[in-house]
Amino acid sequence: MSARNIAVLIELNKGEVAPISFELLGCARELAKSTGGEVIALMLGKNLDALCPALAAADRILAVEDPLLATFSPEPYLQVLENIVRNLYRRNFLQEPPRALLMGCTTIGLDIASLLAMRLDAPLITCAKSIQVDGDRLKVVCSLYNGKMLADAVVSGAPALIAILPGSCREQHKGGTAWIEKIASPIPLQPGAIAFEEMIWPEAGDIDITQQDILVAVGRGMKEEANLELAEELASVLGGVLCASRPIIDQGWLPSTRQVGKSGMTVKPKFYLALGISGAPEHIEGMKDSGLILAVNTDPNAPIFEVAHYGAAADVLELVPQLTEAIKNRG
Numbered sequence: 001m002s003a004r005n006i007a008v009l010i011e012l013n014k015g016e017v018a019p020i021s022f023e024l025l026g027c028a029r030e031l032a033k034s035t036g037g038e039v040i041a042l043m044l045g046k047n048l049d050a051l052c053p054a055l056a057a058a059d060r061i062l063a064v065e066d067p068l069l070a071t072f073s074p075e076p077y078l079q080v081l082e083n084i085v086r087n088l089y090r091r092n093f094l095q096e097p098p099r100a101l102l103m104g105c106t107t108i109g110l111d112i113a114s115l116l117a118m119r120l121d122a123p124l125i126t127c128a129k130s131i132q133v134d135g136d137r138l139k140v141v142c143s144l145y146n147g148k149m150l151a152d153a154v155v156s157g158a159p160a161l162i163a164i165l166p167g168s169c170r171e172q173h174k175g176g177t178a179w180i181e182k183i184a185s186p187i188p189l190q191p192g193a194i195a196f197e198e199m200i201w202p203e204a205g206d207i208d209i210t211q212q213d214i215l216v217a218v219g220r221g222m223k224e225e226a227n228l229e230l231a232e233e234l235a236s237v238l239g240g241v242l243c244a245s246r247p248i249i250d251q252g253w254l255p256s257t258r259q260v261g262k263s264g265m266t267v268k269p270k271f272y273l274a275l276g277i278s279g280a281p282e283h284i285e286g287m288k289d290s291g292l293i294l295a296v297n298t299d300p301n302a303p304i305f306e307v308a309h310y311g312a313a314a315d316v317l318e319l320v321p322q323l324t325e326a327i328k329n330r331g
């Protein structure tokens with residue numbers, strides 16, 4: 001197998017490079033170490049110059065500009081990506097097609113992944129959590145049934161299209177040679193049947209819990225809304241923020257942006273402290289990949305202890321103030 005380069009489809013969000021793109025670049029850098037190839041960032045949009053420096057983890061950045069790419073719409077994106085992967089690599093930019101094209105398992109990634117795979121007659125793996133190079137093949141671990149099962153997939157065709165779940169890879173912001181080539185769309189673009197009209201963002205003003213290193217999560221074991229102050233103070237001395245199980249959100253004690261789990265956010269902080277949370281599957285789904293999980297629950301048989309690295313069978317209302325005090329005293 002000659003293909004060595006790993007391409008990454010860069011996602012843009014509110015005119016910035018979206019966090020998933022840095023995760024994809026991190027994954028691509030690791031793969032490129034094994035294949036001996038380069039990391040190629042493919043960025044589609046308009047007025048992209050200012051965004052290129054953010055992609056310093058790539059070896060090459062191909063920025064394709066066209067008014068029809070100014071905001072994401074599936075058809076123009078598909079037309080450009082198909083053309084680049086089929087032709088441009090061989091003609092101008094690089095001598096060979098990429099070994100893999102990584103994209104986010106996100107709304108944008110999933111909107112185009114299967115159609116692009118069909119047009120390129122390329123293999124596609126979605127919901128990927130990790131990828132390894134194994135000789136001529138790529139070994140991919142992917143998540144099934146909302147994370148209840150993991151499957152090993154092996155792919156040998158190139159390019160392989162792989163959609164990676166957010167939170168699966170370490171972000172990378174530098175490490176490449178970041179050689180930039182800017183081009184107009186290689187083909188005249190057609191708008192397609194689906195036209196972008198407007199991006200509707202969630203309410204502004206709250207913290208993005210998916211981007212935090214330290215999360216203190218509160219559940220029904222906190223008993224009363226007023227007790228959340230105890231957890232808030234602990235979060236503050238730890239340098240983290242509060243998040244919660246669904247019942248806390250349903251009662252209006254915290255905004256919905258703080259909910260972790262199946263119908264909330266999937267988080268992967270370095271440290272997740274679960275206070276009075278039972279560990280229902282719908283909650284676990286959103287936090288099980290956290291770096292270090294510490295759970296406090298009066299019930300020693302609570303399911304949360306099955307995913308926690310450390311646990312304390314204790315009353316949160318007694319333990320939390322003591323913990324806060326002890327951390328404060330350490331200075």
Ligand SMILES: Cc1cc2nc3c(=O)[nH]c(=O)nc-3n(C[C@H](O)[C@H](O)[C@H](O)COP(=O)(O)OP(=O)(O)OC[C@H]3O[C@@H](n4cnc5c(N)ncnc54)[C@H](O)[C@@H]3O)c2cc1C
Pocket residue numbers: 218219220221222244245246247248259260261262263264265275276277278279280281282283286296297298299302314315316317
């Ligand atoms: C379709 C669907 C989607 C869902 N989505 C989500 C979701 O996104 N996120 C989510 O969290 N849930 C979700 N749920 C709800 C989920 O099933 C659970 O009901 C919920 O996670 C339970 O929250 P909890 O752990 O805070 O409460 P409980 O399950 O009531 O647990 C409270 C825990 O606190 C402990 N406790 C009590 N007092 C104390 C004390 N003083 N000190 C220490 N521990 C104490 C108890 O032993 C108990 O284990 C969903 C459910 C469905 C059906």
